[in-house]
Amino acid sequence: MARFVMEFERPLAELEEKLIALKALDIATTPELAAEIADLEREVERLRVTLYSALSPWEKVQVSRHPERPKTDDYVRGLFDDVVELRGDRAHADDQSMFTALATLAGRRVMVIGHNKGHSTKENVARNFGSPHPEGFRKAERAMRLAGRFGLPVVTFLDTAGASPGLEDEERGQAWAIARCLETLAGLPVPVVVAGIGEGGSGGALAIGFGDRMLMLEHSYYSVISPEMCAVILHKDAARAPESAAALSLTAADLLRLGIIDEVVPEPLGGAHREPDTVIAEVGLRIAAALDALAGDDRADLVERRYQRLRAIGVYNEAG
Amino acid sequence: MPINDWFKQREGRRYTVSGQGCAEPATDGVPDGVWRSCPQCKGTLYQGDVARCLSVCPHCGHHFELIARDRIEALVDPGTFAEIDGALTSADPLRFSAGKPYGTSLERACQTTGMTDAALTGRAALGGHPVVVGALDFRFVGASMGSVVGERIARAFDLARDERRGVVLLVASGGARMQEGMLSLMQMAKTSAAAGRLAGAGLPYVSVLVNPTYGGVTASFAVLSDVIFAEPGAMIGFAGPRLVEQTIRRSLPKGFQSAASLVEHGMIDDVVPRVELRRRVSTVLDYLMPAHASGADAASGTQGGEL
Ligand SMILES: [Zn+2]
Numbered sequence: 001m002a003r004f005v006m007e008f009e010r011p012l013a014e015l016e017e018k019l020i021a022l023k024a025l026d027i028a029t030t031p032e033l034a035a036e037i038a039d040l041e042r043e044v045e046r047l048r049v050t051l052y053s054a055l056s057p058w059e060k061v062q063v064s065r066h067p068e069r070p071k072t073d074d075y076v077r078g079l080f081d082d083v084v085e086l087r088g089d090r091a092h093a094d095d096q097s098m099f100t101a102l103a104t105l106a107g108r109r110v111m112v113i114g115h116n117k118g119h120s121t122k123e124n125v126a127r128n129f130g131s132p133h134p135e136g137f138r139k140a141e142r143a144m145r146l147a148g149r150f151g152l153p154v155v156t157f158l159d160t161a162g163a164s165p166g167l168e169d170e171e172r173g174q175a176w177a178i179a180r181c182l183e184t185l186a187g188l189p190v191p192v193v194v195a196g197i198g199e200g201g202s203g204g205a206l207a208i209g210f211g212d213r214m215l216m217l218e219h220s221y222y223s224v225i226s227p228e229m230c231a232v233i234l235h236k237d238a239a240r241a242p243e244s245a246a247a248l249s250l251t252a253a254d255l256l257r258l259g260i261i262d263e264v265v266p267e268p269l270g271g272a273h274r275e276p277d278t279v280i281a282e283v284g285l286r287i288a289a290a291l292d293a294l295a296g297d298d299r300a301d302l303v304e305r306r307y308q309r310l311r312a313i314g315v316y317n318e319a320g
Numbered sequence: 321m322p323i324n325d326w327f328k329q330r331e332g333r334r335y336t337v338s339g340q341g342c343a344e345p346a347t348d349g350v351p352d353g354v355w356r357s358c359p360q361c362k363g364t365l366y367q368g369d370v371a372r373c374l375s376v377c378p379h380c381g382h383h384f385e386l387i388a389r390d391r392i393e394a395l396v397d398p399g400t401f402a403e404i405d406g407a408l409t410s411a412d413p414l415r416f417s418a419g420k421p422y423g424t425s426l427e428r429a430c431q432t433t434g435m436t437d438a439a440l441t442g443r444a445a446l447g448g449h450p451v452v453v454g455a456l457d458f459r460f461v462g463a464s465m466g467s468v469v470g471e472r473i474a475r476a477f478d479l480a481r482d483e484r485r486g487v488v489l490l491v492a493s494g495g496a497r498m499q500e501g502m503l504s505l506m507q508m509a510k511t512s513a514a515a516g517r518l519a520g521a522g523l524p525y526v527s528v529l530v531n532p533t534y535g536g537v538t539a540s541f542a543v544l545s546d547v548i549f550a551e552p553g554a555m556i557g558f559a560g561p562r563l564v565e566q567t568i569r570r571s572l573p574k575g576f577q578s579a580a581s582l583v584e585h586g587m588i589d590d591v592v593p594r595v596e597l598r599r600r601v602s603t604v605l606d607y608l609m610p611a612h613a614s615g616a617d618a619a620s621g622t623q624g625g626e627l
Contacts, residue, residue, distance in 0.1 A: 258503065
């Protein structure tokens with residue numbers, strides 16, 4: 001299968017193609033081929049290390065959007081048993097860009113809530129490319145309330161470019177739906193563990209994107225605005241997104257430094273899509289560990305601590 | 321009073337929509353100097369007349385922009401507003417480098433507005449009820465929400481909860497303040513959490529959305545109120561109209577995201593002219609303020625002893 005190649009990967013992709021072509025030749029008839037293949041393999045490896053050990057913020061944004069990157073439903077399939085999907089917001093529709101389900105992670109019963117990007121164009125159209133409508137947020141909020149009532153910890157997966165900005169989204173109260181998620185999530189009397197697995201686009205990500213323990217994959221991002229839109233606002237030029245990406249402090253490492261998230265989950269060289277099973281398992285282990293660490297906590301303490309955590313976010317001067 | 325007498329007393333009484341209710345045009349012969357033109361009716365107005373009408377056009381009712389302090393003064397009981405948290409000022413935590421340096425924007429905003437950031441908050445009384453009141457000023461970096469705005473709003477809710485006050489916020493905003501990156505986005509969660517705790521404490525919160533209210537501010541504390549009013553002509557939404565237009569690839573219907581259309585779509589309670597706002601909000605508080613919170617020293621905006 002042809003791999004989706006990101007702009008900055010092109011030199012690597014070209015070498016890899018050459019390598020595949022060489023390997024297809026008959027080694028028996030050309031004995032010197034073995035040495036050439038070995039050389040090229042070393043070269044490919046060297047370039048991969050060079051490219052991926054120092055990804056720029058903008059390159060990370062591209063990796064986070066990679067179409068083959070594991071999606072929320074890959075994590076759900078890979079990690080959870082006894083999954084009962086909950087559908088519909090009980091008011092307007094079932095928004096498939098938001099996934100909610102009762103599910104069990106290695107014996108731990110939880111509520112899973114995640115942005116639901118698709119794997120194919122067809123799936124992506126059905127799921128609005130992972131950008132929720134108001135009914136998606138209302139479905140998520142319904143799932144949060146349910147979890148709160150029955151003492152189920154909440155596990156969320158963030159992977160959205162942002163809330164859907166359509167005409168009907170506005171008319172049906174996109175802002176209202178997001179705000180209600182924020183209020184409900186803040187007050188939930190159960191542990192909330194957040195995993196950033198891909199894109200963390202603005203308010204649409206935040207609606208299910210804060211809690212008691214926050215982890216992010218190394219090449220995922222979380223940002224107040226997309227780098228492209230930021231570049232348009234600042235320079236009227238989306239092509240300057242790389243600069244904006246650097247200025248916005250949107251990488252997992254940036255957010256760890258700013259105290260917004262708790263841990264960065266390393267990705268294999270080349271990104272999560274190179275070894276999806278390894279990455280999914282690692283994320284599962286870390287979510288389980290976070291759930292166990294929070295399991296014994298008093299519910300009122302949990303809510304108070306979450307509030308104090310939010311209250312502490314912000315940098316300002318206070319004179320006098 | 322027997323119920324029959326009560327009905328009799330109301331006979332002939334009609335619900336009327338009040339006019340603009342502003343003062344008579346100046347007749348004292350003092351020249352008001354500056355005049356401005358109304359963008360809606362194109363009329364030529366004396367600045368003095370406009371000011372007496374809370375910056376509403378006396379001919380057509382067009383609502384001009386008001387600065388935060390004037391909005392608050394026009395709303396609360398006279399002389400009761402006492403600012404809090406004025407000492408908070410914005411830092412530049414990301415040393416935001418793309419485009420115009422953030423520090424420069426902040427400096428200029430402070431100079432032109434005389435404010436320390438986009439939100440002004442404080443204790444006040446409104447219709448005799450003890451409240452914490454706040455207003456966002458669009459002149460200050462588009463009234464965007466960074467750490468200081470988020471902190472002031474959150475403290476406003478916290479203070480109201482501690483002192484058993486209601487909260488009334490006059491909101492305008494371009495959204496999150498992108499120069500503070502994720503620190504800014506997280507203020508949405510912080511202010512929403514604080515609003516939720518006020519609600520949990522059984523205290524009322526009324527928001528008044530003015531032109532324009534967008535983005536992360538709309539999608540957080542601005543709409544988590546118990547009652548939402550908007551000023552005539554205010555544009556309110558999450559995504560800006562241009563982005564929506566690009567998304568749907570056709571032009572937007574007339575009135576899209578206007579305060580009036582939001583009433584039709586069930587998103588806000590009413591469009592309230594500025595001159596009627598004090599009475600309307602105060603009536604809401606009459607209904608919603610818990611009895612024990614509105615007694616004693618309510619008339620004073622400053623911290624009233626046991627309140
Ligand atoms: Zn006019």
